[in-house]
Amino acid sequence: MPAGTGSPGPGPALRADCANCFGLCCVALTLTASADFPVDKDAGEPCRHLRTDFRCGIHQRLRERGYRGCTVYDCFGAGQKVSRITFGGQDWRRAPGDARRMFAVLPVMRQLHELLWYLREALTLEPARPLHGELREALDATERLTLADADALLELDVAARRGAVNPLLLRTSELVRAGIRGRKKNRRGADLLGARLRGADLRGADLRGACLIAADLRDADLRLADLIGADLRDTDLRGADLTGAVFLVQGQVNAARGDAATRLPTALTRPAHW
Template identity: 55%
Template sequence: MIYTHENKINKELRVDCEKCFGLCCVALYFSASEGFPTNKEAGKPCINLQSEFTCAVHKNLRNKGLKGCTAYDCFGAGQKVAQVTCGGHDWRQNPKYAKKMFEAFLIMRQLHEMLWYLTQAFILQTNHSIKDEINSLLENTERLTLLDIDSLLGLDVEAHRTKVNMLLKNTSELVRTKARSGKNTRSKNCNTNSRRLDYFGADLRKTNLRGADLRGACLIAANLRGVDLSGADLIGADLRDTDLSGANLTNSIFLTQAQINTAKGNSHTKLPIMLVRPLYWSK
């Protein structure tokens, strides 16, 4: 089986709240300081979650400053647990089943995130042997998402993630090397080969970040206006309030919708085809 890559991302790894039971609004721990309605323990429903599993303030999340809510992305794990793992039975109908459902959601979210990254790695990888490995791991990960709830809860997710990370790193090195050699720039402070992780509030407009290794980097409130991030690996990078106005992220790798949702941008920001421009970005 060969994955239909873009279709996989568009159909199964996209959030569909109408098919979920508000799992992210219950299963997760919330902190008011991180842009959520209030401090909330994991397993306790959000104060804005209504009886039909919709959000009472969904249309006003940005106006209320609830950035944590607007940024969160489950990669489609919510509807998968609700409709497949639990067969359409919600946690209110089965309160004794609720704890298992919430724990399954947390595991499924991790598996779906891995599917997101692996799908992109498959598209990017040119080494046929490694491409076959990625496809095999994609198929295996997909099978894991179809397990019954008890088997899902018994998974060693970290062991599986280790296998995924090895292939993602290999693909990252391939793509970043091509990006760095593909175009010479005259930018100052070329740091593409470094592993600096803290760019909090940094002005990076004159920095050559083509093919940069920005995995896990802190880019909070950094100025990346007009910067070319082609081939840059942004997996796990913190983009909260990062200014991406006019930046070119078309060919950036391992970028997620959740990261984009936390950043600032405008109509001139170029995004990868699988990501959606937030409506609240400036023109």
């Protein structure tokens, strides 16, 4: 964390803690047979591999069993928040009457926790210091929403909340990327499916929402690039430098391909399958 920011960063509360969750993602989400999942599963139907203790029976073999999507999904800590706080530790097996509401709250909470991740990251960025007051206000307001009861969460207009926070994140990104001299590439929302970008200079580039599925970014320079919402499924990041990449999250990294030479922001971990 840069000196003098006064913010602890995303922190453990925004990281999935499956030991304190009732396996919500293993039940609440719909699975479609594809390259990411070997079977179809309806929302509300427990995965066949979910054990009675709410842990995954094939956790160490998910990829080899065809559940690659499970290794990419990140709830940003929403699972344990819904399990332990919103529903007070009452699980859906012992309280089946609450099951449907619990499963419906999960995606709402996940979106709020994702916003909390971005806001906390923004508060660690020294160039964004002029915005820290507004960022803290947005953080506190979003945090209060996550503590609402289930009914209030189900009625919440999450899109409106995201719309209120996004301009702050945009301004944060602009301040951070201004530190890169020269003209920076603007590929926001670009279709770069399978693009050949090996060794490309993308320092400070705007890649928000870009489709980079299966793109070749080997040895590319992505320092301080804004990657919020970019689709990095099967993106080749071997040897790429993502030091200081803005708003890059673990799920994006897990979906990509990398190696020991790939450089990541300090808040993220190198996936075991790299």
